[in-house]
Amino acid sequence: MAEYESIHGTRVKYLTSDPTLDSSTEGQVWYNSTSGTNKTLVQIKAWSSSGSLNTARKELAGAGTQDAALAFGGATALTVTEEYNGFNWSEQNDLNTGRRFLAGAGTTSAGLAFGGRLSPGAGAGETEEYNGTSWTEQNNLNTARQMLAGCGIQTAALAFGGTTTASGATEEYDGTSWTTSPGSMNTARRYLAGAGIQTAALAFGGRSPTEAQMNNSEEYDGSSWTAGNTLNTARRYLAGAGIQTAGLAFGGGSDTTSFQTATEEYDGVSWSNSTASLATAVRQLAGSGTLSAGLAFGGNTGSDTAATEEYNSNINAFTPAVWAAGGNLGTARYGFAGAGTQTAGLAFGGETPSTTNATEEYNGSSWTAGGNLSYAVQKQGGSGTQTAGLCIGGTPNPPSVNTLEYNGSSWTSGGNLGTARYDIVGTGIQTATVAFAGLQDPDATEEYNGSSWTAGGNLATGRRDPGSAGTLTAALGYGGFLWPAGTVTNATEEYDGSSWTAGGNLNSPVANQGSQGTQTTALSYGGNSSTTQTEQYNGTAWTITSALGTGRYILEGGTLGVGLAIGGYAPPGSQTATEEFTDGSPAVVTASTLTTS
Numbered sequence: 001m002a003e004y005e006s007i008h009g010t011r012v013k014y015l016t017s018d019p020t021l022d023s024s025t026e027g028q029v030w031y032n033s034t035s036g037t038n039k040t041l042v043q044i045k046a047w048s049s050s051g052s053l054n055t056a057r058k059e060l061a062g063a064g065t066q067d068a069a070l071a072f073g074g075a076t077a078l079t080v081t082e083e084y085n086g087f088n089w090s091e092q093n094d095l096n097t098g099r100r101f102l103a104g105a106g107t108t109s110a111g112l113a114f115g116g117r118l119s120p121g122a123g124a125g126e127t128e129e130y131n132g133t134s135w136t137e138q139n140n141l142n143t144a145r146q147m148l149a150g151c152g153i154q155t156a157a158l159a160f161g162g163t164t165t166a167s168g169a170t171e172e173y174d175g176t177s178w179t180t181s182p183g184s185m186n187t188a189r190r191y192l193a194g195a196g197i198q199t200a201a202l203a204f205g206g207r208s209p210t211e212a213q214m215n216n217s218e219e220y221d222g223s224s225w226t227a228g229n230t231l232n233t234a235r236r237y238l239a240g241a242g243i244q245t246a247g248l249a250f251g252g253g254s255d256t257t258s259f260q261t262a263t264e265e266y267d268g269v270s271w272s273n274s275t276a277s278l279a280t281a282v283r284q285l286a287g288s289g290t291l292s293a294g295l296a297f298g299g300n301t302g303s304d305t306a307a308t309e310e311y312n313s314n315i316n317a318f319t320p321a322v323w324a325a326g327g328n329l330g331t332a333r334y335g336f337a338g339a340g341t342q343t344a345g346l347a348f349g350g351e352t353p354s355t356t357n358a359t360e361e362y363n364g365s366s367w368t369a370g371g372n373l374s375y376a377v378q379k380q381g382g383s384g385t386q387t388a389g390l391c392i393g394g395t396p397n398p399p400s401v402n403t404l405e406y407n408g409s410s411w412t413s414g415g416n417l418g419t420a421r422y423d424i425v426g427t428g429i430q431t432a433t434v435a436f437a438g439l440q441d442p443d444a445t446e447e448y449n450g451s452s453w454t455a456g457g458n459l460a461t462g463r464r465d466p467g468s469a470g471t472l473t474a475a476l477g478y479g480g481f482l483w484p485a486g487t488v489t490n491a492t493e494e495y496d497g498s499s500w501t502a503g504g505n506l507n508s509p510v511a512n513q514g515s516q517g518t519q520t521t522a523l524s525y526g527g528n529s530s531t532t533q534t535e536q537y538n539g540t541a542w543t544i545t546s547a548l549g550t551g552r553y554i555l556e557g558g559t560l561g562v563g564l565a566i567g568g569y570a571p572p573g574s575q576t577a578t579e580e581f582t583d584g585s586p587a588v589v590t591a592s593t594l595t596t597s
Contacts, residue, residue, distance in 0.1 A: 045276040045313045048543040051088035055080050056306035058299050061104035062286035066293040068108045075100045087540040093134040097126045103150030110154040117146035139177040143169050149194035156198040166190045166209040183224035187216050193240035200244040207236040213254045229270040233262045239287030246291040253283035321546040321584035327366035328576040331358050334569035337382030338556035342564045344386040349377040371410040381426035381435050388430040394422045415452035423464035432472040437463050442483035457499035467515030469522035473497035476519045479510040504541040514565045516557040523563045527553045530570040550577045
């Protein structure tokens with residue numbers, strides 16, 4: 001067999017410790033003899049969904065960082081102010097003067113709002129300062145305008161561009177008043193974006209006086225503007241973040257009906273397309289943060305949106321999340337229930353396509369037959385462990401109230417459900433399980449104590465075939481078919497042992513998926529019409545991660561621990577495939593000594 005060296009002409013470095021982890025080592029591959037692992041250094045670029053604004057709106061302004069941002073003004077919400085804490089938005093005191101197409105600068109404790117369009121349409125010179133609690137009026141811009149851009153801090157801000165026809169006018173704010181700079185922009189424009197500080201600003205995109213979409217960039221040095229290299233995608237209504245030598249441009253559009261997902265990074269010389277795009281094409285949005293940690297919020301996607309996305313572009317040594325093939329089921333099946341963990345799993349019942357009572361146990365590498373259920377059943381819920389499992393309801397003809405308990409070798413009858421139903425789900429352990437959703441009673445919740453069921457708090461949204469994770473007192477329900485509408489939802493609800501409250505929505509509506517985990521570390525995978533999409537929940541928001549190797553739906557997983565995707569259906573029939581999920585492990589980039597051996 002040919003060796004790597006003879007094929008590629010070089011050896012993989014053999015190191016006792018990792019080299020200095022920075023951009024100079026990006027793309028390198030080495031073997032770390034201390035940890036016994038092959039490693040590489042790559043740059044990860046991704047947009048991920050986060051908590052939505054409380055008020056959907058477009059033409060708003062923003063300020064701050066990725067984990068401490070400020071959103072204010074905007075169409076149909078002219079005075080509304082919200083603060084972002086890295087997870088959720090909370091409403092704050094309103095602007096004194098409502099407006100849209102305004103600009104912002106500063107932070108959540110020292111914000112600045114200036115310019116904009118007053119109702120019914122005049123340009124505004126109004127300037128307001130935010131102290132972390134409320135807004136106060138300050139001296140106006142010298143040139144009232146809207147559709148402008150801004151950057152800087154509360155005591156050293158910059159306003160540029162805008163008006164109703166396009167302007168190059170630039171003004172500097174010192175914390176008290178605005179002074180017109182002698183250096184106007186070289187190309188007048190409106191609907192542009194900006195980044196940076198008062199003495200090192202960046203302007204990009206927009207619409208020219210002749211109504212052309214612009215890709216022009218300009219850099220400001222505190223007294224004059226000079227031309228920079230152009231964006232790859234000409235656009236207006238875009239947003240920006242970062243500084244003059246590390247800028248970020250995202251979203252926007254080229255006319256009244258176009259919407260962009262394109263993201264570009266600026267290194268102080270030129271713009272390059274990021275490998276990551278916004279999840280949803282959007283224009284008239286706001287932005288904040290830095291090149292490596294940006295934030296996009298609000299805007300218009302065809303209708304006003306409250307969506308928030310976080311951008312991360314970091315160099316990390318990491319192990320990616322992966323699904324890997326495990327041992328196949330002995331009996332292909334779908335519409336069954338599962339329990340247990342990745343190394344001690346349990347699968348029972350389902351369709352093969354005939355309804356079955358077969359049980360199988362997984363040891364982390366292969367499946368073996370377990371004790372059969374007392375009767376054949378499908379579309380039931382499951383919970384518990386391999387040696388203490390629970391089979392709940394199911395069997396549509398007729399729906400069942402039965403509960404069966406597994407002791408590691410055989411099944412026996414437990415207490416009956418209060419309501420017979422199928423397409424039900426469960427989560428928890430055998431002596432403390434919560435079961436919810438399903439046909440016949442789609443918003444009902446019941447709690448099991450090891451012998452009997454009692455009613456719990458109802459779901460806010462009735463559904464069948466959702467995902468489930470967690471425990472009796474900290475459960476999670478997500479996705480599923482709304483009932484009676486039958487449409488697929490992305491809604492997530494969290495249960496505290498007595499009532500359900502809204503959690504962060506899935507990125508994509510899904511039903512009949514595999515699911516497991518805890519309320520703060522859950523997985524959703526597969527579902528719908530044989531999708532491979534996998535999402536992870538962190539207790540606040542869902543992010544898309546490594547895809548399944550085999551797309552399928554009506555599949556199952558364990559109940560706790562890391563992921564186990566079992567069986568399911570994909571044309572032309574039922575599946576035996578088992579896959580095991582290993583989460584990624586990004587590492588903080590730190591310097592280390594390069595030692596060869």
